[in-house]
Amino acid sequence: MIAIVTDSNSQLPDSLRQRYGIRVVPILVTVDGTEYREGVDLDADGFWELWRDGQPEVSTSQPSPGDFVEAYRAAADAGADEILSIHVGSAYSGTCNSARLAAAEVDVPVRLVDTNTLSFGISCCVREAAEALARGADITEAATIAEQLSPRLGSVTILQALELTRSQGRLLDRLPDAVDGIPVLRMVGDHSDVVGTGRSVDELADMMAATMHAGGSPIRVAVCVADPSARPFAEAMERRLTGRADVVDLVHYRVGPSVGAFTGPGTAGGFWYEVQR
Helix, strand or coil: CEEEEEEHHHCCCHHHHHHHCCEEECCEEEECCEEEEECCCECHHHHHHCCCCCCCCEEEECCCHHHHHHHHHHHHHCCCCEEEEEECCCCCCCHHHHHHHHHCCCCCCEEEEECCCCCHHHHHHHHHHHHHHHCCCCHHHHHHHHHHHHHHCEEEEECCCHHHHHHHCCCCCCCCCCCCCEEEEEEECCEEEEEEEECCHHHHHHHHHHHCCCCCCCEEEEEEECCHHHHHHHHHHHHHHCCCCCEEEEEEEECCHHHHHHHCCCCEEEEEEECCC
């Protein structure tokens, strides 16, 4: 049996975790001096509740090698004789390095995948690898599928906490200093740009939904919401995607602590990728 392990930066929803039997190693998130394990001690709702009285001081750190050793041994005890470990890109986190160190400490073989992406992009790679295994692929084929997906992944996001995101030094390197309205940021592979800006829910939802396409080819999409203030944007975008001819699958996920620490409240959007036939 081949087990899949990922990390909580994937924002993997329970629906997919349970469907594919994925083990999730939590990222460590510190909020105002208190350390939490994402998804264990602190979920998305609890995290955003901590923002209710103002912006807290938030930082993140990768799991320790010991955290991965525990997960790998639990998978082996459950019957796994190989482990496919799929994680946030090493350009964003030291998580892959912790997993690599842990792999040398366990008896079961571990195949590590650095996805070169982050957030739900990791879950997209996990999902495609899990489905390949279900079809009878071996661990090398499943790992290759995960690795080859990340350059094809697209994401689109509205960012309403711009000063927070700028201060974290991520995502906004190509955003002008002066922005008129709420920006819609598109990322495809390692390229990012601003689709446009808007102010109303409908205007921004139109831009986000229109961005999620692959030239008419079938796509899988995921729609995300951070805190309650972002829900109208996500719901409006989903209405535009539901029933669209090219959208063959739509899932939901939450922006939790390890991603929300960098994007802040008011974030909505999602990922998409072309389905390979």
